[in-house]
Amino acid sequence: METLMTRLLWTFDELAKATGGTLTGVGNIAEASGINFDSRALQPGDIFLALQGARDGHDFVAQAFASGAVLAVTRRPIEGGACLLVPDVQKALEDIAVFARNRAPQTRRGGVTGSVGKTSVTQMVMQGLQQAGRAHSAIKSFNNHIGVPLTLARMPADTERAVFEIGMNHADEITPLSEFVAPHAVVITTVGAVHTENFPDGEAGVAAAKAEIFDGLVPGGLAILNADNRWFDHLSTKARGSGALVAAFGEAGGVDAQLIEHRVNGDRASVAARFHGRDIVFSLSHTGRHQAVNALAALLMLEALDVDLDTSLLALESFATLEGRGRVITKPFKGGELTIIDESYNANPVSMTATLASLGQRETAGRKVAVLTDMLELGVDEADQHAGLAEAVVASGVDRVYLAGPLMKHLWDALPSGLKGGYAATAADLLAAVTEGLQAGDVVMLKGSNGSKAGLIAKALLAG
CATH class of the missing domain: 3.40.1190.10 (Mur-like, catalytic domain)
Structure with missing residues (x-):
């Protein structure tokens, strides 16, 4: 109880006031230290939101209570703990948000x-x-x-x-x-x-x-x-x-x-x-x-x-760089060192151009290598936008380029042959060529959209 008191975030009365909901099954604890919609990440003392996603959050309320949830926001009563009954759990979350701002x-x-x-x-x-x-x-x-x-x-x-x-x-x-x-x-x-x-x-x-x-x-x-x-x-x-x-x-x-x-x-x-x-x-x-x-x-x-x-x-x-957003790691590699620039969190033409320019600006005795995977959600001109990166690649002065994905094939076809390190249909298929082609002293930058798995190559290089 001391932990809840020192981390108090919500009282049940505040939540009822914020949402207009009805409290049922309330026990001795009437306050909460956190709020979550993911039963796997829930901490003891949290409120659980039974949101409707790919699966109905109501299916996980019992699990949430077992994990220490002190209250569940639900559309119907569920045994095992206290519930705040509301017509719409998403709307209740929004009402709680506005109440939190106003308080x-x-x-x-x-x-x-x-x-x-x-x-x-x-x-x-x-x-x-x-x-x-x-x-x-x-x-x-x-x-x-x-x-x-x-x-x-x-x-x-x-x-x-x-x-x-x-x-x-x-x-x-x-x-x-x-x-x-x-x-x-x-x-x-x-x-x-x-x-x-x-x-x-x-x-x-x-x-x-x-x-x-x-x-x-x-x-x-x-x-x-x-x-x-x-x-x-x-x-x-x-x-x-x-x-x-x-x-x-x-x-x-x-x-x-x-x-x-x-x-x-x-x-x-x-x-x-x-x-x-x-x-x-x-x-x-x-x-x-x-x-x-x-x-x-x-x-x-x-x-x-x-x-x-x-x-x-x-x-x-x-300020430390964030994982997948420019973090630089140097590690032993083939009798020397490899510098990895992990930009694998996401990509689009704007960020790809900026990151290539950043790689080109680095001073290094070794080669500059770019490993790029597909940029997604670009619409009808996605092929042209991938091919159009050739100008940014050349301008950056990188020494070698490895590409993965059906969209990056358009860039592969547009690149000068002297820059081509390797191409594969998927990031997983490209990994071996990248690992084999890299040399001690290289600086390698990895970037692509989440769905095209540039992070898979980054994690493999960091772990290898």
């Missing part, structure tokens, strides 16, 4: 979206928020119709600052999520050709969908936008039309946070920037130039959430 009026909230970089920016911001006081964010990339309200529902009442990642695959998905969060400041990292298979008007539709984040912005809130992106003027107009102020970041002159110089020094990057006219210098563990630009967006968000600049810069210095 913490002191909390400064930020929202982050964008075609690429939103997880990195969110986590950079969280690093600064944690150093400034009581902070809250998702423990992973929970950015959809379940993840965003769940992150709000997990927010302690005494939170001072919070940041939320907000994603989408279709139009009209970001608006409700932004309205749940009601952010004081938002970032759109960039807009590119991502999820375009769901938008008949292509990138213009993606831009419109990203602009939905302004719908939940509090009056007079701040929209932080990428001045280097071709949709900047469009998004600025949309933001101001929503009553927002606008701050800009990027490499263009005259912006609020401008990248002046980016240099790679081993496994870190040195960044010189101008922040509201003040010259600043800091280093990052991520060597990609695009991440230096993302860091400037994070600085503007941290400022909007009342974190001072010195604290923010210290946070960026200590």
Whole structure:
């Protein structure tokens, strides 16, 4: 009971008030320390949400009680523990999220979206928020119709600052999520050709969908936008039309946070920037130039959430690259060393081009090798977008390229023969060629969409 008291998140009375639900089977415990929809990840003292997914969450309520759930939010009574009965469990989660936001009026909230970089920016911001006081964010990339309200529902009442990642695959998905969060400041990292298979008007539709984040912005809130992106003027107009102020970041002159110089020094990057006219210098563990630009967006968000600049810069210095998003690992290999850059979490033409450029910027005595798998969800021109990466590959100056997947075959056919290391239909089939072809001293970068299994090759190299 002491653990529950020290980690108190919800009382049953608050939950009933938030949802209008009816409590049944209530025992001696009337408070909870967490909230979860996955019975496998549930901790003793948690609330269990019987959501309808690929399987009905009600089928797992008994398991949740056995694992220590103190309450289940359900549509019907289930034996074994206390239940909060509601007509719709998803709607109940959303009601709990709004209640959590409203019971913490002191909390400064930020929202982050964008075609690429939103997880990195969110986590950079969280690093600064944690150093400034009581902070809250998702423990992973929970950015959809379940993840965003769940992150709000997990927010302690005494939170001072919070940041939320907000994603989408279709139009009209970001608006409700932004309205749940009601952010004081938002970032759109960039807009590119991502999820375009769901938008008949292509990138213009993606831009419109990203602009939905302004719908939940509090009056007079701040929209932080990428001045280097071709949709900047469009998004600025949309933001101001929503009553927002606008701050800009990027490499263009005259912006609020401008990248002046980016240099790679081993496994870190040195960044010189101008922040509201003040010259600043800091280093990052991520060597990609695009991440230096993302860091400037994070600085503007941290400022909007009342974190001072010195604290923010210290946070960026200590920010560690995330798994699958640029983490650099050096390991023994064939009598020497192999440097692995793991960018395998996801990919699209924007992030692929940026990552290739980052690989090209690295100073190394050995070869630079790119291992790429299919980029998914690109729509009708997916073949052309894969073939079109040939220009970025050549411009990067990489020495060898290994490709996997039916879509990457279009890039393989477009590459100069001198760069071709190997091609296979799947990542699993490519692994042997990559392992055999790599040499001691090489720097190898792995990138692709989750579904095309670039991570499989990354894990095999790291484990081998």
